[in-house]
Amino acid sequence: MSDKSTLHTAPPAIEVERYELNEPSQHHFDLQRRDFFKALGAGLLVACVLKDALAFQESGGGRRRGFGEEALPREISAWLHIGENGTVTSYTGKVEIGQNIRTSLSQALAEELRFPIERIELVMGDTKLTPFDMGTFGSRTTPTMNLQLRRVASAARDALVEMAAKQWNANAQQLVAADGKITDPATKRTIEYAELVRGQQLTALIPTEDPLEPATEWKVEGQPISKVNGRDFVTGKHKYPSDQKLPGMLYGKVLRPPSFGATLVAVNAPDATLMSEVTFVHDGDFVGVAGPSEEAATRALKSVRAEWKEQTGQPSSETIYDYLKKNPAQTGGEFGERTSDFELGSMESGMSSADHRLQQTYTVAYIAHTPLEPRAALAQWSGDNLTVWTGTQRPFGVRGQLAQAFHLPEEKVRVLMPDMGSGYGGKHTGECAIEAARLARAANRPVKLIWTREEEFTWAYFRPAGVIDVSAGARNDGTITAWEFHNYNSGGSGIRTMYEVPNQRIVFHPTEYPLRQGSYRALAATANHFARESFMDELAHEVNMDPLAFRMKNLKNERLRAVFEAGAKKFGWGQTKRPGHGFGMGGGFEKGGNVATFAEVAVDRGSGNVQVVRVVSAFECGAIVNPDGLRNQIEGGNIMGMGGALFEAIRFADGKILNPHLAQYRVPRFKDVPQMETVLIDRRDIPSAGAGESPLMGVAPAIGNAIFDATGVRLRSMPMVPNGLKAS
Amino acid sequence: MANVMKLHINGTVYSVDADPQASLLFVLRDQLDLTGSKYGCGEGQCGACTVLIDGNPRHSCITRVGAVANRKITTIEGIEERGRLHPIQEAFLEEGAMQCAYCTSGMIVTATALLKANPHPTAEQVTEHMQGNVCRCGTQPRIVAAVLRAAAAMHGHAAKEAS
Numbered sequence: 037m038s039d040k041s042t043l044h045t046a047p048p049a050i051e052v053e054r055y056e057l058n059e060p061s062q063h064h065f066d067l068q069r070r071d072f073f074k075a076l077g078a079g080l081l082v083a084c085v086l087k088d089a090l091a092f093q094e095s096g097g098g099r100r101r102g103f104g105e106e107a108l109p110r111e112i113s114a115w116l117h118i119g120e121n122g123t124v125t126s127y128t129g130k131v132e133i134g135q136n137i138r139t140s141l142s143q144a145l146a147e148e149l150r151f152p153i154e155r156i157e158l159v160m161g162d163t164k165l166t167p168f169d170m171g172t173f174g175s176r177t178t179p180t181m182n183l184q185l186r187r188v189a190s191a192a193r194d195a196l197v198e199m200a201a202k203q204w205n206a207n208a209q210q211l212v213a214a215d216g217k218i219t220d221p222a223t224k225r226t227i228e229y230a231e232l233v234r235g236q237q238l239t240a241l242i243p244t245e246d247p248l249e250p251a252t253e254w255k256v257e258g259q260p261i262s263k264v265n266g267r268d269f270v271t272g273k274h275k276y277p278s279d280q281k282l283p284g285m286l287y288g289k290v291l292r293p294p295s296f297g298a299t300l301v302a303v304n305a306p307d308a309t310l311m312s313e314v315t316f317v318h319d320g321d322f323v324g325v326a327g328p329s330e331e332a333a334t335r336a337l338k339s340v341r342a343e344w345k346e347q348t349g350q351p352s353s354e355t356i357y358d359y360l361k362k363n364p365a366q367t368g369g370e371f372g373e374r375t376s377d378f379e380l381g382s383m384e385s386g387m388s389s390a391d392h393r394l395q396q397t398y399t400v401a402y403i404a405h406t407p408l409e410p411r412a413a414l415a416q417w418s419g420d421n422l423t424v425w426t427g428t429q430r431p432f433g434v435r436g437q438l439a440q441a442f443h444l445p446e447e448k449v450r451v452l453m454p455d456m457g458s459g460y461g462g463k464h465t466g467e468c469a470i471e472a473a474r475l476a477r478a479a480n481r482p483v484k485l486i487w488t489r490e491e492e493f494t495w496a497y498f499r500p501a502g503v504i505d506v507s508a509g510a511r512n513d514g515t516i517t518a519w520e521f522h523n524y525n526s527g528g529s530g531i532r533t534m535y536e537v538p539n540q541r542i543v544f545h546p547t548e549y550p551l552r553q554g555s556y557r558a559l560a561a562t563a564n565h566f567a568r569e570s571f572m573d574e575l576a577h578e579v580n581m582d583p584l585a586f587r588m589k590n591l592k593n594e595r596l597r598a599v600f601e602a603g604a605k606k607f608g609w610g611q612t613k614r615p616g617h618g619f620g621m622g623g624g625f626e627k628g629g630n631v632a633t634f635a636e637v638a639v640d641r642g643s644g645n646v647q648v649v650r651v652v653s654a655f656e657c658g659a660i661v662n663p664d665g666l667r668n669q670i671e672g673g674n675i676m677g678m679g680g681a682l683f684e685a686i687r688f689a690d691g692k693i694l695n696p697h698l699a700q701y702r703v704p705r706f707k708d709v710p711q712m713e714t715v716l717i718d719r720r721d722i723p724s725a726g727a728g729e730s731p732l733m734g735v736a737p738a739i740g741n742a743i744f745d746a747t748g749v750r751l752r753s754m755p756m757v758p759n760g761l762k763a764s
Numbered sequence: 765m766a767n768v769m770k771l772h773i774n775g776t777v778y779s780v781d782a783d784p785q786a787s788l789l790f791v792l793r794d795q796l797d798l799t800g801s802k803y804g805c806g807e808g809q810c811g812a813c814t815v816l817i818d819g820n821p822r823h824s825c826i827t828r829v830g831a832v833a834n835r836k837i838t839t840i841e842g843i844e845e846r847g848r849l850h851p852i853q854e855a856f857l858e859e860g861a862m863q864c865a866y867c868t869s870g871m872i873v874t875a876t877a878l879l880k881a882n883p884h885p886t887a888e889q890v891t892e893h894m895q896g897n898v899c900r901c902g903t904q905p906r907i908v909a910a911v912l913r914a915a916a917a918m919h920g921h922a923a924k925e926a927s
Contacts, residue, residue, distance in 0.1 A: 134864025134901050262860050269865035270853040270872060272800020272840030279799035287794070330790050331783065408804045408812055408866040408900045457802070457866030458901060489805040664860050668903065672863055675902030698809035698898070706891045709904045 075165075076117045076125065079233040080199075082192040082240045083115040084184050114167060114184040116145065116192055122216075122230035124149065124156045126188065129169025130181050131161035131429060132455040133463075135728045136665045137177045139264045140257075143662060144182045147256040148189035148249060150213045151229070153264065161431040161453030171430035173461060173555060175627040175726025178661060182724060183248075190249070191242035199232050251659035251720040258718075260664030265455075277427035277456050278412035278486045285414070286315070288475040288485035289333040291323035291340055292495065295691030296551070297347040306336040315479035316340075326475040326483045351550045352689035357399045357503045360524045365546035378532055378542040386518025386539025390509025392578045397505050398567040400526055400754045401685035402498040402551055406703055409457020410492035411468035415475070416482040422449045426469040427456035434466030441470045442477070460676070461555035462496055493696035498686055499556035500549065502526020504567035508537075514581045514589045521568070525549055527560025530626045530733065533568060535590040551688065557673075558729040561626045562680065562736060566754055569622035569737030573744065583621060583741065584609055595656055595719075596625055599632040602715045603654030607634035616640065617649065618746025622737030628725025629657040633674070633734025635710075637742040644760025648678060648708070648739055654715040655731060658722035667714050670731040674712060677735030679704045683758045702758075769833040773798065774842025784830020789813045791829045792839060800840035800869045804898065811897030814870040815839045821877040840869035843876060852876055855914035856907075863901035871897050875911045883919055887912060 072081055116126040126145055132138040138158055146153040159165055161172075169181075193213050200218040201208035204225060212219045219226045251258070268274040293300070300321045305311060314327035314336040323342060327333035351359040387393060413426035422442065428434045431451040439446045451469070468487055476483035487495070502525045509518040519537040528544040556562075576586035584604055591597055600623055604610075613619060616638055623632035636650040653670050660666055683702045687694040695701045736754055744750050749761065771778045773796070782791050787806075792798040792815070801824055804812035808823035815824045816838035843850045852875050855861070862868045871894065878885060878893045885893070890911045899907065 134862075134866075136863065260860075262857060263862065263865075266857045266860075266862070266865075267849070269862055269868050270849065270856045271844055272798075272869045274865070275799065276802075276866065278803065279793070281797065281799075330794060331786055406900055408810060408864070408898060409802065410804075456864065458864035460900075486803060489807070668860055668863060668906070671905060672902030675904065676900070697807060698805040699807060703898055703900060704902065704904075705898060706894045706904050706908070709891075709902075712905055 072117070073237045077119050077121065078235055078237055079117055079119040080192060080195060080236060080238045080240070081115060081117050082188050082195065082242065084188045084191070085241050114181065114188050116149075116185070116188045118192060118196070118229055118233050120230055120234040120236075122155070122228065124151055124229075125159060126156065126185060127159045127166045128181055128185065129161060129163075129166045129432060130177050131172045131431065131453045133172060133429060134458040135177070135669065136263055136662070137172075137181075138455065139261055140178065140661045140665055141182060141185050142264050143257045143259070143261055144185045145189045147254060148186045149193050151189075151216045153256060153261065155216070160455075162450070163431050163435045163452075164450045168432055171433055171464060173429055173464065175629070175729045178724050178726040179628060182661060186248050187242060191240055195238070195240050196229055196232055200227055203227070203232070251724075254659075257661050258659070259662065261662055262664070275454055276409055276412070277414070277425055277454050278409055278484075280414040280425045280454065280484065282414065282416055282482040285482040285484055286326040286328060286475070286479050287330045287333045288324055288326045288472055288483045289337040290471050290485070290491075291337060291342060292491065293321075294344055295346050296350065297691055298344040301343040301345050303340065303342040305340070307339040310336040310339055315475065317475055317478045319474065322471070322474060324471060324475050326479045326481070347691060350689075350691045353401065353685070353687045353694075354689070356402070356501050356550070359550070360501065360503050360547045363548040365548060377544060378540060380537075381539035383518050383520055383539050383541045386537075387509045389511070390517045391512045392575075393507070393509045394571070394575055394578050395505070395507035396571055396574060396752060397503065398563075398570065398752045398754075400502045400504070400563040400566065402501040402553070402688070403556070403680050403684045404493055404498055404686055404701060405460040405462025405496070405556060406492070406698075406701065407458040407460060407462055410487040410489060411463065411496065412484070412486040413469040413472040414482060414484040415469065415472035417473070417477055417480070420444065420448055422473055423452070424450070424469045424473055425452045425454060426466065426472075427459070428453055428463050428466060428469070429459045429461070430464050433464065434469050437466040438469055438473060442473065460557040461559070464555055465497070467495070489698060490696045493686075493701065494693045497552040497554040499680075500526045500553040500560070501551075502560065502563050504563060506567055506571045508571065508575060510575055510579050512579060514576075514579050514586050516575070516590050521564075523560065523564060523567075526563040529559035530561030530564040530624060534593055534596055534625050535572070535587070536592050537590070551686070557676065558626070558732040561624070561730070561733045562677065563754070565622060565624045565733040566681075566736040566740070569624070569734070570740050570750075570752065573620065573737070573741040574750065582610070587621075593625065595630045596623065596632075598717060599623060599630045599654040599656055602717060603632035603634050603652055606654065606713055606715050607636075607650075607652040609634065613745075614638070616746060618742040618744065620738045620741025620743070620745055622734040622741065624730075624733050626730045626733060629655065629727050629730030631655050631730050631734045633731075633738040635735070635738035635742045637739060637746055639743060639746045639761055641747065641761065641763035644757075644762035646682065646743065646757045646761050648682075648710040650711045650713075651735070651738070652713045652715070653731060653734070654717065655727065656717035656719055657725040657727045657730070659720045659724045660716060660718045661724050663716055663718070666716060666727050669727050670714050671712050673729070673731030674735050675704050675709055677732040678708060678739070680754055681736035681739050681756060682708075683755045685755050685758055769830065771829070771833060771837060772835065773837045774839060780829070782829050784828060784833075786829050787825055788815070788827040788829045788832060788837075789824040792824060798839050798841050802866055802869060804866070804870075809896075809898070810867070811870040811874060812867050814873045814897070816873060816877060819877065819880060821874045838873070840873055843872060850876065851917045852879065852911065852914040855910040855917065859906045859910040859913060861903050861906035861910040863903055867897060867899045867901075871899065871907055875907075875914070878911065879915055879918065884915060885911070
């Protein structure tokens with residue numbers, strides 16, 4: 037590579053996964069309590085704040101001071117309003133992208149508030165109305181926001197009980213809150229929450245560590261409650277970001293370069309006959325049109341002639357792994373501390389004390405998130421104020437990007453995130469929002485822009501490709517004595533081994549990379565578990581041990597042992613297989629979730645067809661908030677994981693994506709889906725963790741190990757069988 | 765260049781002014797605000813835009829609007845009957861057969877056509893029929909279960925189990 041600047045290296049719009057952890061905390065929240073009541077009507081407002089902020093506010097002590105104060109603290113993480121009309125509205129910066137947190141968070145509120153779930157409204161991801169939130173990623177909603185909303189609701193319930201006690205001159209300890217009412221069992225008096233707050237404008241601030249209902253006492257949490265607004269989805273009434281509409285709205289289209297890194301040399305406006313009905317924008321390298329219909333905009337854009345200077349010598353999907361190994365990142369500081377790197381004992385002595393030594397290399401291709409709803413945004417200007425409805429996992433992050441792009445203070449930008457057609461980690465950025473806003477400013481009308489599938493496949497970002505080198509030593513009895521693991525580019529998530537090994541060296545190597553890359557559901561944990569758990573299988577065969585027994589010999593973590601044992605039992609590990617069938621397993625721990633995945637595959641060496649027949653997952657993530665939602669995430673994670681394991685891969689060369697269509701990029705379909713069984717372990721003694729990501733990790737190694745079991749062929753590259761597995 | 769044509773959608777006749785070559789999907793979504801039909805790929809590969817044309821499932825994204833004037837078009841908005849959910853819609857709710865639900869409209873419309881043609885499908889027949897519809901969230905097993913549940917509910921007895 038002669039000219040490194042040709043590549044998309046610096047500064048990346050998205051840092052390889054670590055940005056999820058390093059995102060600086062910011063607070064841009066200036067709502068006054070009088071604004072609140074003006075917007076929501078009278079009632080009771082309860083806000084959850086950080087302890088330090090509360091201490092600062094409360095000079096006079098007392099657990100729950102704050103009634104009547106004017107300015108709300110800036111460090112609010114969640115709040116809830118009980119209106120005199122009987123509605124409960126809660127506000128969170130988290131967003132609904134199909135993981136069903138609108139339902140699980142509503143359960144949290146209903147549980148602690150003792151209020152019917154169907155009468156709770158959750159406002160999500162609106163930067164004007166909801167507290168600041170970094171974004172919906174990293175499986176953080178359940179461990180953080182679920183708790184915060186429970187605290188808010190618990191505090192609201194206590195405040196209501198106190199209000200009733202005062203009104204009745206009764207002892208608050210004797211009163212019972214249930215089903216939206218306070219009752220005094222002694223006098224049989226009862227009063228609705230709405231009645232209690234009528235005409236009031238009360239504010240309560242609570243610290244973040246209020247006592248809560250223990251999971252063993254849950255009545256609404258822990259239940260398989262179905263999607264709270266499900267009816268809107270089965271009737272087609274729900275308005276996704278791409279369904280938003282405003283009067284006088286135009287439709288946008290953007291001219292894309294012919295290849296990555298191309299720069300615009302010259303451009304002419306659309307044909308004069310078409311110009312009359314569209315707005316044409318040429319600003320730097322940005323060229324776009326906005327017209328009265330999708331067709332008019334498309335027609336006008338097609339008549340635009342542009343000349344581009346393309347960059348040559350970019351790596352291809354054929355040369356990518358060699359490229360990653362040979363091109364360490366030039367900007368070393370870009371990734372910050374290499375926190376995932378780990379050394380223990382001495383690799384040299386560990387290897388020399390081994391009876392068996394093994395070294396292998398695994399690779400993982402670039403893949404696309406392919407959310408069924410592509411990026412979409414509707415932008416509207418009112419003077420210097422910009423409002424954008426868009427599909428993103430980071431509404432506050434997109435607000436910042438818009439403010440930066442248009443040189444506006446953030447308070448002039450509002451981003452709203454209607455429940456969207458998913459993201460899987462692929463919608464953290466605001467490029468579509470910026471493009472729509474740029475066109476809207478020029479047109480002086482609202483503009484909607486929906487990316488085409490081809491644009492989504494090309495101009496979004498990808499799960500990073502990677503190369504992983506593993507070497508290890510083991511004794512004849514199956515004890516692993518040394519473990520060395522090097523990941524090039526795909527990331528540090530899940531890079532550490534969960535097995536007990538006295539001598540380890542684990543290194544993540546940032547590299548230069550040719551495609552725009554970023555977060556993806558489960559991040560690099562999928563790649564690292566593929567390599568680790570495939571290698572464990574290879575090592576088990578090397579020392580002539582059963583793969584389950586070999587893992588158990590080297591595994592102490594009780595939670596992980598429990599999922600491996602439960603999964604093996606359900607799956608029937610060790611049972612007789614049908615001819616041409618194979619069994620395999622893979623598992624691990626990440627983001628509070630423990631998973632063991634067992635797969636049965638059938639391989640037809642004549643046709644090359646590889647069918648995953650059966651998948652059993654055992655999963656444990658602490659106290660289960662919604663068992664049906666959890667099963668749905670695990671099943672879905674298994675199916676999504678199968679795509680990357682078996683056939684998904686982005687092909688590219690010369691800065692172009694070669695398969696940017698669903699007809700060319702294979703995603704799992706109905707016939708690919710195996711029979712699935714899920715074993716849930718409910719640990720009510722352990723705080724709940726999220727489960728949207730970790731179930732994916734065990735799928736690829738379980739399938740790869742099962743293919744080896746069936747055929748004796750070891751596959752070390754994801755996807756493993758893009759073209760099947762014919763006998764050679 | 766007025767091209768007024770009549771479209772019979774969900775029992776209502778709409779007069780629309782559109783290029784006959786225009787995609788039915790965009791006419792439905794942009795002109796008639798029937799946004800239940802979704803854009804997923806624009807090339808008939810994902811099924812999110814599926815509507816019924818004279819009872820047959822079709823990809824509205826690659827259907828020219830001029831070709832369906834005066835034919836009976838049913839979209840997801842027309843599946844409910846007199847404010848009551850269709851048994852397939854009920855079954856999707858009961859099975860929790862959705863996550864982001866962007867594919868749900870197309871799934872339900874496609875399944876409607878199946879149960880009309882084959883009221884007692886096996887799981888394999890449902891799988892075969894739904895193969896053209898993508899659910900990226902991976903709720904396919906629940907969708908199959910929902911279609912079988914709806915078949916059973918509509919005919920009062922369980923659909924045949926897969927052999």
